[in-house]
Amino acid sequence: MTDGVNWLTAEEQHAWRSFVRLHERLIGRLSHLLQTESQLASADYAVLVNLTDVPDGRQRYQDLARALEWEKSRMSHHLARMIRRGLVVREECADDGRGAFAVITEAGREAIAAAAPLHVQAVRSLFLDHLTAAELRTLAEVSVRVVGKLDEGA
Template structure:
């Protein structure tokens, strides 16, 4: 961040780019979220949890690691996982090595939900985003995203 008291205001070009990026993120996220909910009865938060769990061995992840991956606070994580467990999508398992730790584990119901939602979600990502960027733009976006995410990971508190 800048020096104490010295605000580094955005230039007109920076502000236009930033606001466009924020609008894109909000609109795309909103559209994809509404589509998931209406067509698959899976909320965007459910989908994010389920995708993270299908990306790890055995479909299990420590609560704290999943919360960190999703950038969720402990209370949000706890409440959301409890709701998903109530619908049979995940279960909570205590960690035998660490009495304080616990795992979130995807169930067959959760796997079925993400497998049913994923094809339409990917189709929508293509229709709403991928079909409107060139391969060169995609490479630049990937480079930017990976660089900024790397910096955010370095400075994670």
């Protein structure tokens, strides 16, 4: 390494590129499918899933943001768009004058009910179906470990 840089080996480069390509394709296909078949982007889907898992389909902006690991600004922008589309409504918070709740609407419930089976089916047919159980386990382990390292600031 005359230039002092520990360049990637052919295997490393291949693995890295394949991994990145996999994700781009997979997510691309999945979100395109979701969008065209159910008019929901994956971000909408994530928000709606969260809201259906919570009493009254009602959750504070900040809690939603924490749950999805989104920036509050992103949440604010995105909920504004979802409100415009009638998927959720905003409710003021009595306890805290600054706060707000997002509440899923009937239209939101219908949208997620229609989208969820599609989504699950797509995750299976585009991804899970092509992995062995052992591979899936390895993948999960690796993912958890690396995310852990990233969170430690690695």
